[in-house]
Amino acid sequence: MNTETVKIDENNIDSRIIEKAGGIIKKGGLVAFPTETVYGLGGDALNPDSSKKIYAAKGRPSDNPLIVHIYRLEDLYKIVEEVPEKAGKIMDAFWPGPLTLIFKKKDIVPKETTGGLDTVAVRFPIHPTAMAFIEAAGGFVAAPSANLSGRPSPTLAKYVCEDLNGRVDMIIDGGNIPIGLESTIVDMTSEIPQILRPGFVSKEMLEEVIGEVGVDPTLLDVNCKDRPKAPGMRYRHYAPKADMTIVRGEGERVVAKINELGQNNKGCTVLCVREHESMYPGLNLKVVGSEKDNEEIAANLYKVLRECDDENVSVILSESFSDKGIGSAVMNRLIKAAGHKIMDV
Numbered sequence: 001m002n003t004e005t006v007k008i009d010e011n012n013i014d015s016r017i018i019e020k021a022g023g024i025i026k027k028g029g030l031v032a033f034p035t036e037t038v039y040g041l042g043g044d045a046l047n048p049d050s051s052k053k054i055y056a057a058k059g060r061p062s063d064n065p066l067i068v069h070i071y072r073l074e075d076l077y078k079i080v081e082e083v084p085e086k087a088g089k090i091m092d093a094f095w096p097g098p099l100t101l102i103f104k105k106k107d108i109v110p111k112e113t114t115g116g117l118d119t120v121a122v123r124f125p126i127h128p129t130a131m132a133f134i135e136a137a138g139g140f141v142a143a144p145s146a147n148l149s150g151r152p153s154p155t156l157a158k159y160v161c162e163d164l165n166g167r168v169d170m171i172i173d174g175g176n177i178p179i180g181l182e183s184t185i186v187d188m189t190s191e192i193p194q195i196l197r198p199g200f201v202s203k204e205m206l207e208e209v210i211g212e213v214g215v216d217p218t219l220l221d222v223n224c225k226d227r228p229k230a231p232g233m234r235y236r237h238y239a240p241k242a243d244m245t246i247v248r249g250e251g252e253r254v255v256a257k258i259n260e261l262g263q264n265n266k267g268c269t270v271l272c273v274r275e276h277e278s279m280y281p282g283l284n285l286k287v288v289g290s291e292k293d294n295e296e297i298a299a300n301l302y303k304v305l306r307e308c309d310d311e312n313v314s315v316i317l318s319e320s321f322s323d324k325g326i327g328s329a330v331m332n333r334l335i336k337a338a339g340h341k342i343m344d345v
Ligand code: AMP
Pocket: 064, 065, 066, 067, 102, 114, 117, 119, 120, 121, 143, 144, 145, 182, 185, 196, 197, 229, 230, 231, 232, 233
């Protein structure tokens, strides 16, 4: 398949390109596009063959459901059975934005899109290019992250090309992505809504609007025997090629431990905060952001992991970062990237 790559400026959207991209989706094709979280790999959410194509292009297991993206609120009611009161409040507060909500689905949404489930995950993104594209595509775009299964989600179009060139019809290059981590997922089908995947919209932000919010226990305890409610959280996601260990604890002890491990492993790469840049003499470093700015760390994390792959890094030693606010999403992705290898000091 020939993949066409086009650039779009979100401040001056070229409607001819958007119409062409939308036409590809309506004909059953695939288009990768920017959103505020990461790049998405889009197909027609109401066409079972399109969903099958998405799984094939990503090499994704077909029991791992896709998120349906809409561009206006009224369309939600066409695809879900009911919108609980608490969901309405959350939608008022955070939609459009980096938050995915799970509802009971209507029959119009094929099981191919929901990985066989009776529920559907819906997101209403705020990125102008994404919104224009979803409208041109007919209003319902199924889109997982635009990476090959198991690789870090792409935050730049060049990473989408690396993974999906020849596998999709079009890639829309929208430049930099503001958030850099996937959306928060909240299951609205239970009385107490439950976070299935942490993201930019934190537990504290949700609780301010609706009171108690639960967290899928499998997110908090690696040894938990339950199956995660978001099927995608089962898989080893977000993985760099390198063998990666997180050193966790108080700052000075972390720095000392990484320096000690680094002496036996001069070829390793250290992921650290800017404030510690001068504390690892002789070791290869990648600064992920400032310890005072969790959003900067979130925006850079996947880029840094991809760079490690590009440079064929074989061992990564990472500092642990703050888990406050979006930090809980950062640590969730970091721990998965490390395959749960954590050294407490
Ligand atoms: P991705 O779009 O690649 O970030 O993956 C979508 C995530 O949403 C995966 O972790 C899925 O398991 C999760 N997801 C999508 N639909 C549902 C659903 N109906 N119930 C639970 N999790 C879902």
